Structures are given as C-alpha cells and as structure tokens.
Amino acid sequence: MDGEGLVVEDENPFKSPEKKRRFTSFQSSWKSSFDWIAESRRGPQHVTCKICGCDFTISHGGRHDIQRHASSEKHRQNSKHVLYVRSTQGHDEQNSCATKVTAAETAFVSMIAEHNLSFTCGEHILKFIKKHCADPEVVKKISCGGTKAACIARDVMGPKYQNDIVAMCRKLPFCIYLDKNMDWGEEKLLVILVGFFDVDLEKNVIRFLDMPRCVSETSQAVFDCLMETMRKFNVPAGNLVAFSSENDASMIGTEDSVLSRLKSVSPGIVNLGGVCHLAEICSNAGVEALSAPLAELVSDIHSYFSSSAHKQHQLKTLGVLVDLELLKTIKCAPVRWLHLSKVIKHVSDLWPALLPYFINCESRASKVELISERLQNQELRLVFLYLQFALQPLCQFHSKLQNRDSRLVTLHEDVNRIIQLYAERLLKPEAAAKFLAERDLSLLDDADGLLQNEAMHLGSEVGEYLRVHAGSLTDTDTVKNIYKKAALFCTAVLKKMLQNSAEHYSLLKNAGVFLNPDSKLKLSGKLALHLASQVGMCLTGEQEYQLLDEFSVYQLSDTIDVKTESNPHVNDTNACVVKYWGTVLKQMCRSEGELPIFKKLMLVLLCLPHSHAEPQRAFSIVQKVKAEVRHCLTLKALIGLLSIKMNEDRECFEVQYPTEILEAAKKATSVYNKEHKSLK
Numbered sequence: 063m064d065g066e067g068l069v070v071e072d073e074n075p076f077k078s079p080e081k082k083r084r085f086t087s088f089q090s091s092w093k094s095s096f097d098w099i100a101e102s103r104r105g106p107q108h109v110t111c112k113i114c115g116c117d118f119t120i121s122h123g124g125r126h127d128i129q130r131h132a133s134s135e136k137h138r139q140n141s142k143h144v145l146y147v148r149s150t151q152g153h154d155e156q157n158s159c160a161t162k163v164t165a166a167e168t169a170f171v172s173m174i175a176e177h178n179l180s181f182t183c184g185e186h187i188l189k190f191i192k193k194h195c196a197d198p199e200v201v202k203k204i205s206c207g208g209t210k211a212a213c214i215a216r217d218v219m220g221p222k223y224q225n226d227i228v229a230m231c232r233k234l235p236f237c238i239y240l241d242k243n244m245d246w247g248e249e250k251l252l253v254i255l256v257g258f259f260d261v262d263l264e265k266n267v268i269r270f271l272d273m274p275r276c277v278s279e280t281s282q283a284v285f286d287c288l289m290e291t292m293r294k295f296n297v298p299a300g301n302l303v304a305f306s307s308e309n310d311a312s313m314i315g316t317e318d319s320v321l322s323r324l325k326s327v328s329p330g331i332v333n334l335g336g337v338c339h340l341a342e343i344c345s346n347a348g349v350e351a352l353s354a355p356l357a358e359l360v361s362d363i364h365s366y367f368s369s370s371a372h373k374q375h376q377l378k379t380l381g382v383l384v385d386l387e388l389l390k391t392i393k394c395a396p397v398r399w400l401h402l403s404k405v406i407k408h409v410s411d412l413w414p415a416l417l418p419y420f421i422n423c424e425s426r427a428s429k430v431e432l433i434s435e436r437l438q439n440q441e442l443r444l445v446f447l448y449l450q451f452a453l454q455p456l457c458q459f460h461s462k463l464q465n466r467d468s469r470l471v472t473l474h475e476d477v478n479r480i481i482q483l484y485a486e487r488l489l490k491p492e493a494a495a496k497f498l499a500e501r502d503l504s505l506l507d508d509a510d511g512l513l514q515n516e517a518m519h520l521g522s523e524v525g526e527y528l529r530v531h532a533g534s535l536t537d538t539d540t541v542k543n544i545y546k547k548a549a550l551f552c553t554a555v556l557k558k559m560l561q562n563s564a565e566h567y568s569l570l571k572n573a574g575v576f577l578n579p580d581s582k583l584k585l586s587g588k589l590a591l592h593l594a595s596q597v598g599m600c601l602t603g604e605q606e607y608q609l610l611d612e613f614s615v616y617q618l619s620d621t622i623d624v625k626t627e628s629n630p631h632v633n634d635t636n637a638c639v640v641k642y643w644g645t646v647l648k649q650m651c652r653s654e655g656e657l658p659i660f661k662k663l664m665l666v667l668l669c670l671p672h673s674h675a676e677p678q679r680a681f682s683i684v685q686k687v688k689a690e691v692r693h694c695l696t697l698k699a700l701i702g703l704l705s706i707k708m709n710e711d712r713e714c715f716e717v718q719y720p721t722e723i724l725e726a727a728k729k730a731t732s733v734y735n736k737e738h739k740s741l742k
Contacts, residue, residue, distance in 0.1 A: 214730050235666045
C-alpha cells in the first residue's frame with residue numbers, strides 16, 4: 063500500500079493471461095428437432111419458445127438448455143393446451159370442408175334434376191371435372207356456351223367421327239342397317255347405320271353413318287337416298303355385303319323392294335332377315351293358327367278397368383292387382399305375341415279372380431257379358447295356359463339373339479334345336495326323325511305321323527287343370543280341341559321356321575363350322591370356296607387358288623387359345639370365337655396385303671347380321687337424341703351429335719383428341735361468325 067491508500071498489485075511476468083469465456087449462439091438446425099423454438103429478439107444467446115411465449119438463455123448449455131426447458135412443468139402444461147387447441151381447429155376445418163363438399167353435391171344433384179340428366183351422366187361430368195378442371199387457369203378460361211358447343215359438335219367433332227366411319231367402309235366389308243320411320247317436322251329422314259367387324263376391338267360394331275332427308279317412304283325413294291349417300295362419301299358398292307332392316311315388304315321383299323334394288327347393284331348381298339325375326343314370325347304364326355280371341359279378351363279387360371278408378375279399387379279390395387300398363391301392350395299393332403308372353407301369364411294368373419268378379423258384376427253391359435262369357439270358356443282358359451308352355455322355347459331363342467356378341471357359330475344349332483323340339487311335341491318318333499332328315503313339310507300334314515292326344519305334352523299348367531277339372535270335362539269336346547289346337551300351333555311354327563330359314567340354311571351351317579376354332583384341322587379348302595360363293599365373293603380362277611393357299615396358311619398356323627382368365631366369357635362359345643378371330647386376323651394379317659382374300663372372307667362372315675336387337679338399340683339412341691328438347695337444332699347439328707355419341711366406344715372423359723381436332727375446335731366459332739357476317 064502506498065501512502066495514498068491504494069493497493070498495488072504485484073506484477074508477475076510469468077503469470078498466464080486469463081481465458082475469455084465463450085457463449086453458445088442459436089443454430090437454425092435445432093428447429094428440425096424442436097419445431098416450437100424461434101430466434102429471439104434479445105440476441106443470439108436467447109431463443110423464443112412459441113408454446114410458452116417466452117425467451118430463455120442458451121448461452122451456457124445451448125441445446126441442453128432447450129431440452130431442460132422442454133422438460134419443465136410450465137412447458138409441458140402449455141404443450142397440452144396447444145395440442146387441444148390445434149385438434150379443435152383441425153376438426154373445425156375438416157367440418158367446414160365436409161360442409162362445402164355436401165353443399166356442392168346438393169347443388170350438383172339440383173342441376174341434374176333441373177336439366178333432366180341421368181345419374182350416370184352426372185357421374186361422368188364429375189370425372190370430366192376432376193380430369194380437365196384441376197388447373198385453375200383452365201377453369202377461369204373455359205367457355206362453352208350454346209353457340210360454341212354447337213359449332214364444335216356440328217363442324218369439328220361430328221365430321222371427324224363421320225369421316226372415320228367412312229374410312230372404315232372404304233376398306234372393310236360392311237352391312238347396311240336402315241330405318242325409314244324418322245320424322246323431322248314434316249320431312250322424312252332415313253337413318254343409315256353400318257356394321258363391320260373391328261379387328262382392334264375384336265367385335266362386330268354398329269356405327270352411325272348419316273341421316274339424309276328422304277322424299278318419301280317408297281322403296282325407290284329409300285334406295286335412291288341410300289345410293290346418293292354412298293356416292294357422297296365415295297364408298298364403294300362392292301364393300302356392301304349385307305343388308306338388314308325391319309321385316310317389311312318394301313324393305314326386304316323379293317320384288318320392288320330396297321333389297322331387290324340393292325341386289326341389282328351388288329348381286330351377292332346377303333340378307334338374313336328371316337333369321338333375325340324368326341322367333342317373332344313363328345310365334346305370331348302359331349298363335350294365329352289357334353283361332354282364339356286372345357287379343358280381344360285382353361283388350362276388353364284393359365278397357366273395362368282403365369276406364370274407371372272405382373273398378374280398379376273394387377278389384378284391389380279382393381286382393382287382385384291388374385297391371386294395366388302391361389295389358390295395354392296388347393293394343394300395339396301388329397300384335398307381337400312373343401313379346402306378350404308376360405301378358406298371357408298375367409291374365410292366366412288373374413283368371414280365378416276375374417271369373418267370379420265378372421259373373422257377379424252389377425253392370426250387365428254387352429262388354430261385361432262378353433268378358434264373362436269368355437272367362438267361363440274352359441277351352442279358352444286352356445289355350446292361355448298352353449301358350450305359357452308353347453311360347454317358352456321361342457322366347458329363349460329370341461333372348462339368345464338379343465345378345466350383343468355374334469351368335470353365328472351356334473345359330474344353326476340353335477335353329478335345329480328349336481325345330482327338333484317342336485317336331486318331338488307333334489310327331490311320333492319315326493315321323494319326327496324322317497321330318498328332321500328330309501325337311502319335307504308335307505309330313506306335317508300326315509295324320510298317321512301325329513302323336514295321339516295322350517302322348518302329347520301340353521305343359522304342367524294344362525295337365526294340372528285337366529286333372530282338377532276332369533269331372534266337368536268328361537262330356538265335352540274341350541279336351542279334344544286343346545290337343546287339336548296344340549297340334550295346329552306346332553305345325554304352324556315348324557312350317558314358318560323352315561320356310562324362313564331354308565334360304566340361308568346352308569350358309570348358317572357352313573359359317574358355323576368354318577368359324578369354330580375346334581373344326582380348324584377338319585375343314586377343307588372346298589368349304590372356303592363354297593362360303594366365298596355364298597356370301598357373294600365373285601372370285602376368278604386365280605383368286606380361288608389364292609384363297610386355297612391363304613386358307614392353308616391359316617389351317618397350318620399355330621393354334622390360338624383365347625380361353626384365358628382374362629377373358630370373362632370363357633364359357634361362351636360365341637364370345638370366344640369372336641375374340642379368337644380378332645386375334646387371328648391381327649396376328650396373321652398385320653399388314654394390308656397379307657392374306658387379302660381369306661381376310662375379306664372372314665370379315666364378311668363376321669359382319670353378317672343375324673339379330674335385329676343391336677340395330678334396334680342403335681335406332682333407339684337416334685330417337686332419344688332427337689328428343690323434343692333438341693327441336694331447335696339444325697339437322698347438321700343433330701347428325702354431329704349422333705356421330706359423336708354412336709361412333710365412340712371410350713368414355714367421354716377418357717378420349718384424347720389429336721392436335722388437328724383441337725386446332726379446328728379453337729377456330730370453330732370464328733369460322734361460324736365469319737360465315738354469318740358474310741350472309742348479312
């Protein structure tokens with residue numbers, strides 16, 4: 063200490079200098095482990111806890127200081143509260159989203175109802191929105207009002223699909239399907255569909271070609287309209303190999319019909335109209351042979367109850383419900399009994415209730431008396447019961463023909479089976495065998511060959527009725543008459559069936575054998591030549607030898623098995639055969655020039671129409687599109703819509719259009735506007 067009281071430190075030159083303490087600073091990498099921390103405004107030696115809302119120092123322990131704060135009681139309690147708040151907010155957000163979705167779905171259903179759309183259509187619209195409207199920019203800019211939509215359909219997409227079908231008709235054999243019963247105001251339209259075998263799709267398809275105006279419904283006018291359409295599209299008449307239409311004399315008659323005129327242009331054209339309508343023709347012939355007032359009784363019952371709700375209520379109190387809509391179908395002209403099998407069964411089921419009702423009916427008007435008299439007629443009652451049994455094989459055969467797949471392979475066998483069944487119901491075994499072998503219609507009129515009454519099978523319903531009412535039928539001719547009528551029915555069916563299938567009996571038989579893959583190694587070249595002649599392929603001598611060579615290539619090629627797990631129709635002979643030939647043609651005729659004559663023969667056979675069901679479905683689509691809501695459309699716009707709808711197999715939201723179509727669609731409205739300005 064010096065004199066002034068100050069302490070003087072001893073200076074030691076050998077003493078080491080004192081070390082400075084280092085402080086820990088905030089590191090951004092810690093956020094990956096502690097998502098609740100953030101940099102503090104107090105400096106790098108502090109962090110902010112977003113949960114607790116406070117700052118704490120990390121200058122001494124760094125990461126350890128953060129862990130120590132996380133384990134504190136204060137932070138644990140605050141964390142629990144934050145988790146609860148977040149879960150509540152998430153639930154609210156989820157509920158809000160669900161509410162918005164429900165609101166959108168409700169509005170969507172309202173739109174469907176307002177515009178009379180189907181639920182399937184609504185489902186497709188949603189799929190379209192999810193695919194094409196995911197980009198907000200697209201949603202903002204998309205605009206497709208009535209004028210623009212009509213322009214794209216009429217001037218771009220419709221012609222595109224129409225030209226695609228024309229291109230197919232120019233290179234493939236095809237069948238023409240016609241419907242002349244289409245009205246357009248005071249004008250008549252001719253609906254022209256084409257059918258051909260699509261190798262890529264491995265099936266026979268029916269497409270919309272055109273719907274021109276037709277001056278009248280005469281055969282000459284229809285023929286001229288069809289020929290003009292083919293000339294307009296430059297479709298070669300030689301590719302038209304088959305023709306199908308309604309069972310009308312002006313369309314398929316042997317003289318002065320559309321078919322007879324087509325044969326003058328293309329002599330080999332095939333029409334299997336008799337086979338297409340076979341079940342319907344035979345059923346009508348059978349019912350007419352019975353000479354019973356079937357339609358009159360059903361029509362009178364329908365008229366009686368449809369005229370008064372009180373009468374319907376009276377019947378309901380007895381526990382009986384009359385299906386008036388079903389009975390109403392009897393009024394359609396001409397009566398098609400094959401389609402009225404349900405009517406026959408319905409009346410038969412109602413008979414026990416209708417009989418006492420009309421007997422005790424207070425009104426004794428002439429119509430009531432007539433209905434009552436007919437219901438008391440046991441013979442007429444037996445006819446109704448018998449028809450339930452008699453029409454069943456024809457109904458089953460007709461149902462097979464409604465199948466979308468070609469049944470050409472088994473059609474000959476199916477027809478033979480029907481003929482055999484009705485022959486067995488009518489003829490003695492020896493006579494039936496002779497009839498099936500010779501196909502001689504005169505054998506049906508030989509009384510010695512017919513079964514005796516007791517040997518004829520009339521069905522379980524008739525058998526039960528005869529057993530229950532045996533006492534009241536002993537002294538009448540009712541029993542004899544029902545057996546006689548059954549014989550008349552079978553005779554009429556057999557005659558019509560043979561008459562309408564005889565013309566194409568050989569073609570159906572040969573085609574079925576030739577198309578069947580199981581017969582591949584058993585076939586002969588002569589059969590191929592014979593089939594080519596039957597379907598109108600006029601071959602030169604050189605072409606015949608070429609067909610034989612090409613047939614040999616097919617016959618000696620590797621066998622193709624299409625009965626795999628991927629094929630859902632493994633047990634359907636016809637579906638397997640169609641798929642088989644699609645595969646054969648793709649593998650053996652990869653290029654345009656490979657096996658040309660053999661390929662054409664197969665394409666002709668595979669496009670032959672043998673059922674009227676699929677064309678009728680197509681014509682129904684035409685009628686549906688041309689509904690009253692489209693009355694403001696031009697004919698060209700309607701044709702465009704039909705081309706789009708009927709010539710595309712893919713779902714609307716799956717189609718990818720080529721660039722040239724998209725470019726044309728961009729310009730469609732501007733082209734339309736320019737045309738209309740020039741007209742002004």
